[in-house]
Amino acid sequence: EPVSPRSSAFREHFCLRCRSEGFAIPSSRIRVATSDGVPMRRWNQRTAGVWNCLPGQGDTLPWPPHRVCNQTSGCTGPKLVILRHETSDSLPGLARVSGTAPISFRVGRTLAPAGSHAAADLIPAAR
Numbered sequence: 001e002p003v004s005p006r007s008s009a010f011r012e013h014f015c016l017r018c019r020s021e022g023f024a025i026p027s028s029r030i031r032v033a034t035s036d037g038v039p040m041r042r043w044n045q046r047t048a049g050v051w052n053c054l055p056g057q058g059d060t061l062p063w064p065p066h067r068v069c070n071q072t073s074g075c076t077g078p079k080l081v082i083l084r085h086e087t088s089d090s091l092p093g094l095a096r097v098s099g100t101a102p103i104s105f106r107v108g109r110t111l112a113p114a115g116s117h118a119a120a121d122l123i124p125a126a127r
Helices: 016-021
Strands: 023-025 030-033 066-069 080-083 094-096 103-107 111-113
Antiparallel strands (some): 023 103, 066 080
C-alpha cells in the first residue's frame, strides 16, 4: 500500500505490514552484484523513494531503476540488486540468481533476504 514517509529513514518508505512481515519479489528481478568492470563507489542515492532512477549520471551505476540491498555492514552474503522492472538485458556487474521462486526480504536499515533465502545461498546462475 502507498506510504507517506514520516522521516528520511529508509524503512519509512514501507507500510507497517511490510516492515513487520517482509515481502517477496520475483527472482527474475533480483541480481547478484559481481562488480565485474563496474566501479562500486556509491550504491544507493538518497531520493524521495526507494529506487535509483538516473543511470549514467554522476556516480550512479549504469543500470535501470534499481535498489541495492544487503549492502550494509551488518549484512552477510553478496550485495543484491532489485530491479524495479523485469528485464532480459545483460547488465554490467550483475548476474541473475539461480532458481525461479520469489525471494522474501525483510525491511531494516536496508533490504535483506529473509527466512530460507539467506543471501549466501543466492548464487549467480550459470551464464
